[in-house]
Amino acid sequence: MQRRTLLVVVAIVLVLGIGFGYRLLGVGGHAPVSSAVTSTGTASIGGSFELIDQAGQTRTEQDFAGKYMLVYFGYTFCPDVCPTELQAMSAGLDLLDADVAQQVQPIFITVDPERDDVEAMASYVPHFHDRLIGLTGTEAQTTAAAKAYRVYYAKAFDEGQAEDSDAYLMDHSSFIYLMGPDGQYVRHFNYGETPENIAAGITKVVENS
Numbered sequence: 175m176q177r178r179t180l181l182v183v184v185a186i187v188l189v190l191g192i193g194f195g196y197r198l199l200g201v202g203g204h205a206p207v208s209s210a211v212t213s214t215g216t217a218s219i220g221g222s223f224e225l226i227d228q229a230g231q232t233r234t235e236q237d238f239a240g241k242y243m244l245v246y247f248g249y250t251f252c253p254d255v256c257p258t259e260l261q262a263m264s265a266g267l268d269l270l271d272a273d274v275a276q277q278v279q280p281i282f283i284t285v286d287p288e289r290d291d292v293e294a295m296a297s298y299v300p301h302f303h304d305r306l307i308g309l310t311g312t313e314a315q316t317t318a319a320a321k322a323y324r325v326y327y328a329k330a331f332d333e334g335q336a337e338d339s340d341a342y343l344m345d346h347s348s349f350i351y352l353m354g355p356d357g358q359y360v361r362h363f364n365y366g367e368t369p370e371n372i373a374a375g376i377t378k379v380v381e382n383s
């Protein structure tokens with residue numbers, strides 16, 4: 175092998191290696207968390223859904239009409255990103271003035287209904303906020319809700335892990351969506367936003383409406 179060819183090969187291996195390392199170290203089981211969705215416009219995020227809450231009741235977007243919804247998609251087995259985001263969301267809610275807070279309904283929608291049944295959601299959501307509603311559903315209901323919010327998700331298996339293993343992670347996009355009282359998209363918060371910024375962002379929207 176010529177020296178030049180060898181260099182090219184080494185460069186390719188390095189690039190692939192860094193990419194793979196980033197996937198492993200980056201955001202543990204989370205795909206494009208940093209890519210913004212602003213380019214998709216406002217009209218295309220959100221819409222109707224029919225899911226089941228942690229008490230076993232059917233819920234649709236109509237149940238929250240007239241209120242702001244703070245919506246996050248994730249899954250209860252998530253090792254890091256989801257708990258971090260749900261904590262930031264909950265802490266942000268607690269920073270709101272009471273009159274603003276009561277207009278905002280926090281909602282967590284699972285992208286992993288296979289493991290996140292009603293019971294799993296019921297034991298998970300109270301860890302974050304007593305007003306947090308956890309929604310699950312059938313595979314089809316979940317897919318429809320995620321599609322409406324343009325949320326990407328997919329099962330992620332470790333190398334060599336059997337595809338029927340139930341110890342999988344989920345790759346999923348990680349945005350907190352603020353939806354208006356009319357159900358329309360207002361804005362979103364990116365992964366890593368502080369509770370203070372979330373609270374300030376919500377307050378600005380609610381008080382200017």
Ligand code: NI
Pocket residue numbers: 204248249252253254255256257346
């Ligand atoms: Ni997650």
